[in-house]
Each structure stands twice: as C-alpha cells, then as structure tokens.
Amino acid sequence: xxxGHLIAGLALLAGTTAQAQSIMLLNVSYDPTRELxxxxxxxxxxxxxxxxxxxxxxxxxxxxxxxxxxxxxxxLEADVVTLALAYDVDAIAAKGLIATDWIxxxxxxxxxxxxxxxxxxxxxxxxxxxDWDDLVRKDVKVITPNPKTSGGARWNYLAAWAYGxxxxxxxxxxxxxxxxxxxxxxxxxxSGARGSTMTFAERGIGDVLLAWENEAFLAFxxxxxxxxxxxxxxxxxxxxxxxxxxxxxxDKKGSRKVAEEYLKYLYSDEAQDIxxxxxxxxxxxxxxxKYKASFANVTLITIDDVFGGWQKAQKIHxxxxxxxxxxxxxxx
Amino acid sequence: MSMxxxxxxxxxxxxxxxxxxxxxxxxRWALCGxxxxxxxxxxxxxxxxxxxxxFSKGTEWYWNALIDPVTIASIKLTLLIAAVSVPLNTVCxxxxxxxxxxxxxxxKSILITLIDLPFSVSPVIAGLVFVLLFGLQGWFGPWLRxxxxxxxxxxxxxxxxxxxxxxxxxxxxLIPLMQDQGMGDEEAARVLGASGWQTFWRVTxxxxxxxxxxxxxxxxxxxxGEFGAVAVVSGHIRGLTTTMPLHIEILYNEYNLAAAFAVxxxxxxLAMVTLAAMTVLEWRxxxxxxxxxxxx
Amino acid sequence: xxxxxxxxxxxxxxxLGIIVLIPLGSLFIKAATLSWADYVHTITSPRVLASxxxxxxxxxxxxxxxxxxxxxxxxxxxxxxxxGRRLVDALIDIPFALPTAVAGIALTALFAPNGWIGEQxxxxxxxVAYTPTGIVIALIFIxxxxxxxxxxxxxxxxxxxxxxxxxxLGATRLQTIVRVIIPALxxxxxxxxxxxxxxxxxxxGSVIFIAGNLPMVSEIAPLLIVTRLQEFAYAEAxxxxxxxxxxxxVLLLAINLLQRWAEKRGQK
Numbered sequence: 001x002x003x004g005h006l007i008a009g010l011a012l013l014a015g016t017t018a019q020a021q022s023i024m025l026l027n028v029s030y031d032p033t034r035e036l037x038x039x040x041x042x043x044x045x046x047x048x049x050x051x052x053x054x055x056x057x058x059x060x061x062x063x064x065x066x067x068x069x070x071x072x073x074x075x076l077e078a079d080v081v082t083l084a085l086a087y088d089v090d091a092i093a094a095k096g097l098i099a100t101d102w103i104x105x106x107x108x109x110x111x112x113x114x115x116x117x118x119x120x121x122x123x124x125x126x127x128x129x130x131d132w133d134d135l136v137r138k139d140v141k142v143i144t145p146n147p148k149t150s151g152g153a154r155w156n157y158l159a160a161w162a163y164g165x166x167x168x169x170x171x172x173x174x175x176x177x178x179x180x181x182x183x184x185x186x187x188x189x190x191s192g193a194r195g196s197t198m199t200f201a202e203r204g205i206g207d208v209l210l211a212w213e214n215e216a217f218l219a220f221x222x223x224x225x226x227x228x229x230x231x232x233x234x235x236x237x238x239x240x241x242x243x244x245x246x247x248x249x250x251d252k253k254g255s256r257k258v259a260e261e262y263l264k265y266l267y268s269d270e271a272q273d274i275x276x277x278x279x280x281x282x283x284x285x286x287x288x289x290k291y292k293a294s295f296a297n298v299t300l301i302t303i304d305d306v307f308g309g310w311q312k313a314q315k316i317h318x319x320x321x322x323x324x325x326x327x328x329x330x331x332x
Numbered sequence: 333m334s335m336x337x338x339x340x341x342x343x344x345x346x347x348x349x350x351x352x353x354x355x356x357x358x359x360r361w362a363l364c365g366x367x368x369x370x371x372x373x374x375x376x377x378x379x380x381x382x383x384x385x386x387f388s389k390g391t392e393w394y395w396n397a398l399i400d401p402v403t404i405a406s407i408k409l410t411l412l413i414a415a416v417s418v419p420l421n422t423v424c425x426x427x428x429x430x431x432x433x434x435x436x437x438x439x440k441s442i443l444i445t446l447i448d449l450p451f452s453v454s455p456v457i458a459g460l461v462f463v464l465l466f467g468l469q470g471w472f473g474p475w476l477r478x479x480x481x482x483x484x485x486x487x488x489x490x491x492x493x494x495x496x497x498x499x500x501x502x503x504x505x506l507i508p509l510m511q512d513q514g515m516g517d518e519e520a521a522r523v524l525g526a527s528g529w530q531t532f533w534r535v536t537x538x539x540x541x542x543x544x545x546x547x548x549x550x551x552x553x554x555x556x557g558e559f560g561a562v563a564v565v566s567g568h569i570r571g572l573t574t575t576m577p578l579h580i581e582i583l584y585n586e587y588n589l590a591a592a593f594a595v596x597x598x599x600x601x602l603a604m605v606t607l608a609a610m611t612v613l614e615w616r617x618x619x620x621x622x623x624x625x626x627x628x
Numbered sequence: 629x630x631x632x633x634x635x636x637x638x639x640x641x642x643x644l645g646i647i648v649l650i651p652l653g654s655l656f657i658k659a660a661t662l663s664w665a666d667y668v669h670t671i672t673s674p675r676v677l678a679s680x681x682x683x684x685x686x687x688x689x690x691x692x693x694x695x696x697x698x699x700x701x702x703x704x705x706x707x708x709x710x711x712g713r714r715l716v717d718a719l720i721d722i723p724f725a726l727p728t729a730v731a732g733i734a735l736t737a738l739f740a741p742n743g744w745i746g747e748q749x750x751x752x753x754x755x756v757a758y759t760p761t762g763i764v765i766a767l768i769f770i771x772x773x774x775x776x777x778x779x780x781x782x783x784x785x786x787x788x789x790x791x792x793x794x795x796x797l798g799a800t801r802l803q804t805i806v807r808v809i810i811p812a813l814x815x816x817x818x819x820x821x822x823x824x825x826x827x828x829x830x831x832x833g834s835v836i837f838i839a840g841n842l843p844m845v846s847e848i849a850p851l852l853i854v855t856r857l858q859e860f861a862y863a864e865a866x867x868x869x870x871x872x873x874x875x876x877x878v879l880l881l882a883i884n885l886l887q888r889w890a891e892k893r894g895q896k
Contacts, residue, residue, distance in 0.1 A: 026569065031585065034585075034586055059569045059570065059571075059572055060569070060570045061567055061568045061569045061570065062568065062570075062582070062585070063568050064858060066858035066859065066860075067854075067857070067858045069860075070857060070858055070860060071485065071567050071568075073467075073468065073469060073860070074463050074467035074468050074469060074470070074473075074484065074485075075466075075467050075468035075469075075473055075476075075477065075484060075485060076485040076567040076569075077482075077485070091860055095468075095469065146841065146843075146855070148855055148858070148859060149854075149855050149858045149859075186842070187758060187840060187842075188758045188840040188841065188842070189840065189841045189842050189843070189847075190841060191836070191841065191851075191854075191855070191858075192585070194585040194586075194587075195585070197587075198584070198585075198587070199758075201587075202587075202589065203736065203740040203741070203742060203743075203757070204740065204741055204742040205740070205741065205758065218587075222587040223587070252477075320859075320861070320864075325675075328843060329844070355801060356801075360708060363700055363703065363704050363708075364704055364708060364710065366697065366700050367697075367700055367701045367704040367705075367716075370697045370700075370701065371701065371716065371719060371720075373745075374765075374768055374769050374772060375719050375720075375722050375723070375769070375772070376719070377738055377744070377745070378726075378731060378734040378735055378738060378769065379722060379726075379734075381734040381737050381738055381744075382730060382734050385734075385737065420643075423639070424639055424640065424643040427635070427636040427637075427639035427640050427643075428636070428639075428640040428643075428644075430632060430636040431633060431636035431637040431640050432640075434630050434632075434633070434636075435630075435633045435637075437637075441881070441884055441885070441888070442881075443640075443644075444884055445877065445880050445881045445884050446644060446648065446649070447640075447644065447648075448880045448883075448884070449648060449652070449876065449877060449880060450647075450648055451826070451827065451880075452826035452827060452829070452830055452876040452879060452880055453652075453830055453872075453873060453876055454829075454830030454831070454832060454849070454850040454853070454869075454872055455728075455830065455831075455832050455833065455850070456830075456832050456850040456853050456854055456869075457655070457830070457850070457853065457869045457872065457873065458651075460655070460853065460857065460865065460866070460869060461651035461652060461654055461655055462651060464651075464654045464655065464658050464862070464866070465650070465651055465654050469862075470654075471654070492647070495647055496647050496648065496651065499647055499648060515630055518630050519630065522630065528630075528631035528632055531630070532632070550721075550724060550725075553724060553725035554724065554725075556727075557725065557726060557727030557728065557730075558727070559727055559728050559729040559832075559833035560728065560832035560833045560850070563833075564854075564857075576727070577727040577728075577729050577730070577833075580727070580729060580730060580733075581729055584733060592733070593733075596727070596730040596733070596734075599726070599727050599730060600726055600730065602725075603722060603725030603726050604722075604725075606725050607718045607719075607721050607722065607725060608718065610718070610721065611714060611717070611718045
C-alpha cells in the first residue's frame with residue numbers, strides 16, 4: 001500500500017514538473033465565476049497561443065471573495081485576482097501586493113463586466129413577492145449569505161439599504177429598521193453565494209433567494225426552469241466585480257505580460273460575448289444589445305452615488321460594530 | 333483466578349448463572365432495538381445516502397465523475413499526503429510510546445496531554461497556526477518568499493496540517509498496550525545479549541504489531557479525510573492543491589451533487605475497506621493473544 | 629537496561645515541538661498583539677460568547693446522548709450474540725474514517741425538510757437541519773465511536789463473578805446494574821464522554837453544512853474564527869482560538885488524570 005502511495009507521489013511530482021514547461025497563470029476568483037472563467041480561459045489560451053506561440057496552463061481558485069483575498073494576502077501566488085468587489089482588492093493593495101491605483105489601470109473601474117442583485121422565487125411565486133417591501137412580511141423567508149464573509153451578500157445588503165433610503169426619503173433610522181426586518185426573515189446564513197443557492201434550490205428552504213443576476217440564471221440552467229422564477233425588484237444596485245494584476249506576484253514570477261493581457265482581453269469582443277452568454281452584463285454595447293433580453297429591466301443605483309464608495313460603505317455597514325452588527329438580531 | 337465468586341458460581345445451577353448475568357427477554361429486545369435504531373439512524377442512513385446520491389445519475393455517470401482528470405489529481409494528491417504524513421507519524425508515535433512506557437521521568441502526564449492536544453484542537457485552528465507561521469504576513473513568510481520556498485497553499489502546508497491533525501493516533505494506540513506489556517521481554521532479550529535495535533525489531537515490534545497497524549490505519553483514514561485544517565492552508569487551486577475532501581466541496585459548490593457524492597463514496601469505500609482490515613486485524617490479534625494462553 | 633531513551637525522547641520532543649508546540653505557540657504570540665483590554669473585549673463580545681456557549685453546549689449534549697446510547701450499544705455488542713454482530717461492530721468506526729465534510733453533506737441531505745428523515749419530522753412540525761438541533765445530530769455522529777470504544781474493552785474484562793455474587797446475595801438485576809456494573813464502568817464512561825466532548829467542541833467540517841450559521845443562534849466558535857479571518861481580523865481570530873485551546877487543554881488534562889485515577893482504583 002505504501003509503495004502504491006510512493007509511486008502515485010512520484011507520478012504527481014513528475015506531472016507538476018512537466019507542467020512547468022508552459023506558462024502558468026493563477027486566477028484567484030470568487031464563487032460564482034467558475035463557469036465564466038472556465039470558458040474564458042479556453043478562449044484566452046487560444047488567443048495567446050496564436051499571437052505568441054506559448055501555451056498557458058490555467059489554474060483556478062474559487063471561494064468566498066473575502067477568504068480568497070485573505071489567501072492572496074497570506075501568500076497564495078495569484079497572478080490576477082477577479083473578486084466580487086473593490087474592497088477586497090483594496091485589502092490586498094493595502095498590504096502592498098497591488099499598486100493602490102489599480103482601479104484606474106483598466107477601463108470602467110477595472111470591472112470588465114457588471115451584474116446586479118435579483119430575487120429568485122419558487123415557480124408561480126406562491127408568496128407573491130414583487131419588491132423589497134415584501135421581504136419584511138412575516139410569512140416570507142429570505143435566503144442570503146452572510147455579508148461578513150460573502151461579497152454577493154454585501155451587494156444584497158446595500159441594495160436593500162438603497163431601496164430603504166429611497167422609500168423613507170433618506171431617513172437612516174427607518175432604513176436600518178427596514179433592513180433589520182428583512183434580516184429577521186433569514187433562517188440560514190451561509191458563508192458564500194453558492195452555499196445559499198444550494199440551501200434554497202437543493203434543500204428547499206426559504207421563499208426568496210437574494211442572488212447575483214448570473215447566479216439566478218445559472219440556477220435556472222442547473223436545477224430546471226420549471227422550478228423557479230426570477231423577480232426583478234423596482235430598484236437594485238450596479239455590482240462591479242473588479243479585476244487586478246497582483247503586481248508583487250507577477251514581478252516575482254515574470255508573468256506580468258501575460259497577466260496584463262489576460263485582464264485586458266476581457267474587454268475584447270470575444271470575451272464580452274462569453275461574458276454575456278454567462279449572464280454577466282457586458283460593458284461592450286454590442287454584446288450588451290445582443291444579450292439584452294436575458295437581463296432584467298431594473299433601475300440600478302451605484303455604490304459611489306449612494307454610499308460614497310466601498311471604503312466608506314465597508315466602514316459604516318460591515319466593519320466590527322457597523323450597521324449590520326447593530327441591526328442584526330436573529331429570531332426576535 | 334481465585335476470586336471468591338468462583339466458588340459461588342460452581343454451586344449455582346447453570347440456569348441460575350444465566351439468569352444472574354442476563355436481563356429479561358423484553359429488556360434484551362428493547363436494548364437491541366435501541367441499538368439498531370440508534371446506529372441505523374446515525375451511521376447507516378448517512379452512509380446509504382452517500383451511495384444513493386452517488387449513483388443517482390446512473391453508473392456510467394458515476395464512473396465518468398471518477399475518471400475526471402481533476403478528480404484523479406485530487407486522488408493522487410490525497411494519496412501523496414497520506415504517504416508522507418502517515419510514516420512520519422508512525423515513526424514518531426513509536427518513539428513517543430517507547431519513551432513514555434519504557435522509562436520513568438517527570439512530567440509524563442503533561443507530555444501525554446501535549447501529544448493528545450492536536451486531537452481536540454479545532455481543525456480550523458490547526459490550519460490557522462501554519463498560516464501564522466508561514467503565511468506572507470507571518471514570521472517566516474517573507475523569508476520563504478525571497479528564497480522561493482512554498483509551504484502554505486502548496487503540498488508541504490497540506491502535509492503539515494495533516495500531520496498535526498493525525499499526530500496522536502499511533503502513539504495513543506500504542507501507549508496503553510506497551511504499558512500493559514511492561515518490559516520483561518525486552519530485559520530478557522538484553523540479558524541474552526541482543527543489541528538495542530535487535531531487541532526492538534525482534535521482541536518489541538512483534539509484540540505490538542497489531543496495535544501499531546490499527547493505529548496506522550486510523551491515522552491513514554483521518555489523513556485522507558481531513559477537511560477543516562486542509563481547507564485553511566490549501567488555497568483551493570483546482571487540480572493542484574485540492575485533496576479529495578476539498579474537491580468534494582468544490583463539486584458540491586458547482587451544483588454537481590452526484591459527482592461530489594461519487595468522490596465521497598470513494599472515500600467511504602476506503603473507510604469501509606479500512607474498517608474491514610481493522611476487523612480482521614483485531615480478530616488475528618485476539619487469536620495471537622489466545623494462543624500463548626492455551627499453551628501455558 | 630533498555631537503551632534508546634535519549635533517542636526516543638529526542639525524536640518525540642523534536643517532532644512535538646515542530647508540529648505542535650511551535651505552531652500553537654505562534655497562536656498565543658499573535659493573540660498577544662492585542663492589548664489585554666482588547667483581548668477581553670474580543671472574547672467577551674456577545675457573539676463570541678454565544679458561539680462558545682453553542683460549541684461547548686451542543687458538544688456537552690451530544691456527548692451525554694453518546695454516553696447513554698453508546699454504552700447501550702457497547703452492552704449489546706459485548707453481551708448479546710446475534711447474526712451480523714461483527715458487521716455492526718465494524719460500523720462503529722465509520723465516523724472515525726468518513727471525512728467530516730461528507731458526513732455533514734449526507735446528514736444535511738437526510739435531515740433537510742425535503743430529505744428522507746426531515747420530511748417525516750416536518751409533518752410533526754420538527755425542524756432539525758439549520759437549527760442547533762442539527763448541530764447536536766452532527767456531533768453525535770462524530771463522537772459515537774469514542775464512548776463505544778472506551779466502554780467495550782472494560783465491559784469485556786468485567787468479571788462475571790461479581791455480578792453473580794451480587795445476584796446470589798439477593799440483589800435484583802436492576803440493583804446489580806446500578807450498584808455493581810455502572811460503578812465499574814464509570815471511569816471508562818467518563819473517559820469516553822470527555823473524549824467525545826473534546827472532539828466535538830472543535831468540530832467544523834460536518835457542522836457548517838447542517839447548522840444554519842446564524843450569528844447568536846447557530847454559529848459555532850470555529851466558524852466564527854473562519855469568519856474573523858475572512859474579515860482580515862487575525863488577532864481577534866487567534867484570541868478566540870486561544871480560548872478554545874485553553875479549554876481543550878484543561879479538558880484533556882482532566883481526561884488523563886481521570887484515567888490515572890481509574891487505573892489506581894482498578895489496582896486496589
């Protein structure tokens with residue numbers, strides 16, 4: 001048995017050295033982008049091989065956005081990060097691994113695609129959930145991940161907050177009470193977006209899932225269109241998942257050129273089409289028009305307009321002792 | 333065997349002896365019922381669930397899930413991790429058991445407790461400590477990075493976390509047995525002129541081989557199945573630093589439930605083979621214990 | 629004299645130092661970067677206290693269930709013979725060998741409101757998955773072998789004559805069990821209980837799937853450590869870790885002293 005282990009081990013070592021012949025590119029990303037980057041890596045690999053003749057071995061790592069940022073901070077040698085929100089990239093930049101002006105290095109806030117937050121309800125919408133107001137009803141159970149650990153959940157929280165501000169004409173106290181009432185209806189708080197979708201779709205818990213637009217459509221494809229319906233609220237938030245080259249790592253590995261091209265190519269026609277196909281909102285007007293039908297028609301506010309950017313939003317809402325900690329009192 | 337009770341037994345009629353040591357039939361049935369219900373609910377049903385879910389899309393699907401290249405890579409990695417960490421812990425466990433049972437020294441209780449400690453430390457903490465030591469923000473991180481040595485988010489880190497978690501198994505299994513056996517055999521061998529190593533190989537090892545194997549098997553099972561500690565130090569690079577338990581989580585998160593359970597069933601199968609091996613070992617150990625007793 | 633003391637103890641200390649002591653020491657040093665006031669503030673915040681209470685409370689409950697049912701299982705396995713006994717005996721070790729994440733997913737699939745068992749319980753208006761009850765279920769699974777495997781050998785060794793003597797002297801079966809058998813088993817029962825408790829208190833993999841993970845309600849302490857890490861709050865995470873570690877150490881020391889006490893009592 002031990003000899004078997006040893007042989008397997010040697011085979012594995014041999015395998016890793018053989019891979020070192022080609023370029024390696026490690027993309028550390030958040031949960032819902034698995035399918036997107038699987039397809040994009042194929043396209044970019046072909047593009048890079050055609051222009052330079054080099055083959056790329058792609059490595060993907062997925063997980064909750066905050067946890068992934070932590071791994072990079074602790075030394076996971078990512079060439080590029082493609083995370084759920086700017087705050088997590090900022091956290092890496094704060095440790096000196098990424099230049100602090102990263103957000104201006106690529107067009108449109110270094111976010112080659114956007115998304116938003118929608119409601120996924122069960123077929124026929126038995127609880128008649130139409131808008132954020134319905135989420136505070138006593139008979140409605142809401143599924144969302146934990147905003148402390150999930151990037152998507154922070155977007156959920158801020159979207160609800162933005163709706164509250166509009167409804168109560170900017171009254172912070174009433175808005176806090178409103179969001180608190182929604183959180184009271186949350187029976188399971190998973191640590192990531194994927195965990196919440198599993199809880200809602202596979203385990204049958206809850207009436208509404210607050211989800212990324214792309215996750216809602218993916219749940220359609222994975223679990224069957226006959227089971228769920230998508231509901232677009234009257235107002236939601238423009239989510240900009242950001243991408244950045246990890247400067248310290250690419251300089252050490254000598255992979256800056258390919259890493260920068262990897263992110264730049266996300267803005268190409270080919271990539272924008274893949275992005276649209278995977279239910280992310282393309283930046284390119286052509287691709288956006290092509291997939292227009294598959295996106296919900298929602299009024300979108302931005303984090304900069306309503307919350308004054310991620311640093312401020314994080315500090316006020318999600319830091320230790322922030323609004324989330326203050327209003328979150330489960331079960332009562 | 334000259335307990336006072338022995339005489340009493342001789343005088344009691346066999347039926348009375350039987351009655352004295354057993355319960356009324358209804359109680360016996362009740363106890364058996366409770367046992368089966370409890371084990372059925374907590375052990376058998378979860379196990380059955382794993383296999384039912386794994387084959388929910390048919391055998392062909394099951395097979396395809398297992399021969400997926402990333403799955404194969406995770407199986408190889410898991411075997412590699414076990415192949416490195418189990419022998420290390422076996423050697424160390426033997427040394428610890430030898431020192432603790434064959435010699436007298438102060439602070440033995442503390443030493444045993446320290447050896448036990450990894451066993452009750454949360455796996456999450458087990459992973460965290462290595463991040464604190466070898467992470468880029470940790471003490472040795474910057475130096476390691478400058479010298480291009482990867483520990484966490486690579487195989488060495490996963491090995492370290494696994495060794496930590498499985499640290500006590502071999503020693504824990506050996507200490508009570510070796511304590512029981514005392515050192516008469518070893519002293520006799522020394523008197524007859526055997527060297528230290530000869531004594532160990534020819535006398536001690538045969539005496540403890542079944543307990544040692546049991547410990548190694550438990551250590552191996554835990555090494556292959558560890559999740560929490562490994563999750564903290566792995567970095568989740570698909571096909572490169574994902575062990576089988578981590579790969580199961582990834583598949584689960586990709587809504588690929590059947591594949592997740594297929595890989596899980598492989599680990600469950602492994603567990604059951606391990607258990608079967610242990611049952612055989614126990615049986616043979618019992619035999620080898622009984623044999624000398626009969627010739628006495 | 630038997631040789632090898634220096635070598636064996638040397639290997640033991642070197643290995644123990646590298647693998648266990650230095651890493652665990654780093655935990656305390658990291659936690660010490662917090663001021664004492666911050667440290668106390670961290671570990672006494674309501675959410676941390678609630679998670680510690682849940683982790684240790686659920687473990688206590690699970691260990692008690694295991695002590696009762698585990699000893700019944702051990703009794704049945706040792707005293708009664710029935711077809712397939714060897715198979716049932718082998719099954720006991722499943723939780724040792726099955727990866728905790730797999731156990732967690734399987735138990736959740738069973739106990740979720742649309743699972744085989746959860747469906748039946750839902751009819752009775754009982755919810756198990758995503759409640760603290762679910763956590764206890766997972767911890768019972770994790771801890772079961774400890775009680776059975778510590779009680780079993782003692783039960784095998786228990787002298788039949790003592791029970792018979794008790795019966796001959798006119799004791800009813802119940803009196804024999806309560807006055808004779810249980811006292812003899814007590815050290816093993818307590819050891820098994822403490823082991824199951826210690827193991828369960830740190831458990832992570834199997835619990836996170838079945839717990840609802842609601843702060844203050846169903847969030848276990850190891851999960852809170854992970855959450856703190858993801859918020860980049862290392863010192864706070866290690867502060868919670870040190871508290872758990874200290875409790876574990878005290879528990880284990882108690883187990884080992886208990887075993888010594890049991891050995892001494894046995895020798896008398």
